[in-house]
Structures are given as C-alpha cells and as structure tokens.
C-alpha cells in the first residue's frame with residue numbers, strides 16, 4: 001500500500017501524496033488507533049537518506065563532536081566505581097542537587113532537590129510521563145505549531161487531544177488572540193517550547209506574560225520544554241516558572257543532550273511543585289522505572305561546569321549559525337534567522353520551490369545535502385509547506401562544505417524548469 005502522509009505527521013491535515021522513502025504504509029497492522037499515522041520519525045528517515053546518498057546531514061539535530069571530556073570521564077568513572085545497578089527512581093542525589101543549583105544559578109529558582117526534581121530518560125520521557133500522568137482521556141493540550149515531533153505522539157498515547165496555535169514566519173510571532181481562542185473548558189494544559197524547535201523563536205517576556213496570565217485565568221497547568229535554554233543568540237531565555245503565578249502550575253523540562261552535546265545519553269529532568277512532580281514520577285516509574293546510572297553521574301558534573309563553558313558553548317554555536325545562514329542565503333533561499341536553538345528555517349519559494357517535502361527528497365541528489373521539511377511539524381500542513389529546516393550543530397568545515405554544495409542549488413533547480 002502507498003503511504004499517504006509523511007510518516008511522523010500523525011493526524012491533522014496531512015498531505016495526500018506518497019513521499020516516504022522508508023517502507024511505511026498509511027496503516028500499520030496491529031498498531032492501535034491512537035498511534036496510527038505516526039509511522040517513522042522524520043529524523044530517522046532523513047538520517048537514513050543522508051547515509052544512503054552520502055550527503056551532508058543537516059537534518060537531524062545532533063552534534064558531530066562530543067561534549068566536554070570531563071563530563072564523559074565522569075560517566076566512565078561512575079561505571080568503574082560500580083554505579084551499575086538501579087539508581088533511585090527519583091534520580092541520584094548528585095544530579096538532583098546539580099539541577100537545583102543550575103536553576104538557582106541561572107534563573108534564581110529555588111527547588112527542593114528531593115521533592116521537586118525528577119530525573120528522566122531524556123526530555124522525551126519527561127514529556128511522555130507528563131502527558132501520561134496529567135491527562136484524562138479527551139483532555140485538550142494547547143501547543144504551538146510547528147511543534148516538536150514527540151508532542152503529538154505523547155498526547156495521543158495519553159488519550160489527549162492536541163490543539164494548536166500557529167507561529168507564522170518570518171518572525172514566528174505569537175498571536176495572543178489565537179491562543180485565547182483555542183482554549184476550551186476541556187483544556188487541561190499548555191505545552192510550551194522555548195527556545196522553540198523548529199522555528200528558532202525565543203518567546204519574549206511580553207509573550208510569556210500573556211501566556212502566564214491566560215493560564216492563571218483558566219487555571220491551566222503548563223509544561224515547558226526548555227532543552228535549548230542555553231542556545232539563545234538574540235533575546236533572553238525566560239523560564240515560564242519565574243513569572244508571577246506560574247511557579248505552582250509549571251513543570252520545567254530540560255536535558256543533557258543539547259547543552260552538553262551528549263544527545264545519546266538520554267538523561268533529562270523535570271522540575272516543579274512537589275504535587276505535579278509526584279504525579280509525573282508515578283508514570284515514569286512504569287515507563288523506565290529508573291534512568292541509567294552512569295549518565296546521571298556525568299550529567300551532574302556537566303551542570304556544575306563553570307560559566308565559561310556555557311558562554312563558550314553559546315558563542316561557538318552563534319558562529320555556526322552565521323556560517324550556515326550565510327551559506328543558505330548565498331544559495332538563494334530566504335533565511336529566517338533563528339534567535340535560539342541550533343536550527344534555521346528557510347523559505348524555498350525564493351528558488352521557485354513550492355513544496356518542502358519534494359524539495360527535501362530531491363536535495364541529496366541535487367547537491368548532496370539533507371534538510372527536514374518543516375511541514376511535518378504542522379497540523380495545518382499548508383502553513384509550513386514551503387519551509388525547510390537545517391541544523392547548524394556541525395563542525396565549521398562541515399557547514400562550509402554544505403554551503404559550497406548549496407551554492408549549486410539554483411542552477412540545478414533552473415535546469416529542471
């Protein structure tokens with residue numbers, strides 16, 4: 001059977017033509033109705049395509065260099081020291097106290113590391129456990145589109161219903177009225193991501209204040225995904241939990257993957273008021289029970305790295321942003337320069353492209369580069385049809401190679417016309 005949608009689009013107004021390069025049919029036998037349509041994630045699919053075509057992979061967001069040696073050594077030392085059995089469900093005390101110190105150091109948030117911090121298997125498990133523990137069947141979750149791909153699946157697994165507010169380019173501006181309109185008596189929580197993947201938007205204080213005011217007015221819980229908290233180039237990262245009335249209703253999620261370039265460690269945390277964290281823990285303990293011991297020891301060392309580490313990490317990524325944005329601009333694509341994260345979106349219409357999915361499927365053959373069609377992160381696919389996301393968390397020479405290849409793009413597209 002032909003696939004009828006990008007595999008990870010999962011519901012919504014899906015494109016109708018077959019596009020997947022993986023063998024994904026539109027209906028997967030045995031898979032329950034809640035997960036039909038989620039298929040294979042776009043990241044797995046595009047990374048497989050990059051390998052197959054020997055392309056520069058600017059699709060999936062993972063760095064091509066390791067994080068700090070001292071952090072890796074701490075995990076290795078933990079294994080050698082015999083930290084190889086189940087750690088506590090809540091997480092090892094060294095990591096929970098490090099999370100609390102980090103939140104105090106950067107945001108002046110006070111956390112009780114015993115009651116208000118839960119360690120998880122990456123931010124992904126934190127998001128899933130949050131949805132599974134807080135939602136009743138039919139509860140609505142408001143989030144912004146384009147969204148991060150696991151949100152829809154986590155909400156669906158929990159029996160919830162995703163409702164979206166669209167962030168529109170080039171600024172991906174927040175529309176407060178649209179946000180208020182989408183809230184119904186069934187709304188249980190708001191799932192916010194700032195800095196925002198895939199748009200690179202960093203929500204401003206004014207925007208967050210409005211979100212906070214609405215959440216207090218409607219007595220909503222907020223889950224904020226802040227995995228890119230240390231990747232802000234323009235503006236400022238403001239954790240929603242720091243705004244008036246939000247501490248008691250906000251769960252804050254982050255992880256070691258992005259800030260310390262250890263995406264494979266899958267070690268994350270969720271923090272907030274004891275009542276909410278306890279609920280999340282109840283689900284977490286039956287998903288993975290505990291999270292891997294050695295990585296927690298490494299993560300504890302990572303969070304306590306000095307301010308120079310954090311500053312250099314952001315500065316280094318800002319240089320990479322400049323290199324890739326220049327390369328993309330020179331190729332003729334319209335670049336939406338991101339304020340944060342390590343992703344940049346481009347509008348392909350400046351090269352007479354219309355459909356980002358077609359564009360991404362042809363790009364490896366045209367110039368040997370892989371990107372991700374941003375449309376797969378939308379319920380309203382037409383909103384992102386002409387957008388393509390590239391990541392710049394790669395070595396400068398890799399970004400320069402990609403830029404060189406992209407320089408030939410206009411010619412190959414014109415030759416086709």
Ligand code: PMP
Pocket residue numbers: 121122123124125148193197225227254255256257258263266267268
């Ligand atoms: N949220 C967002 C917005 C992401 O981009 C990612 C990808 N790292 C995650 C969550 C998942 O994080 P982790 O790898 O720690 O599970």
Ligand code: GLN
Pocket residue numbers: 041043044059060061062197
């Ligand atoms: N967060 C990464 C991205 O957006 C990828 C994570 C994944 O592969 N699931 O590219």
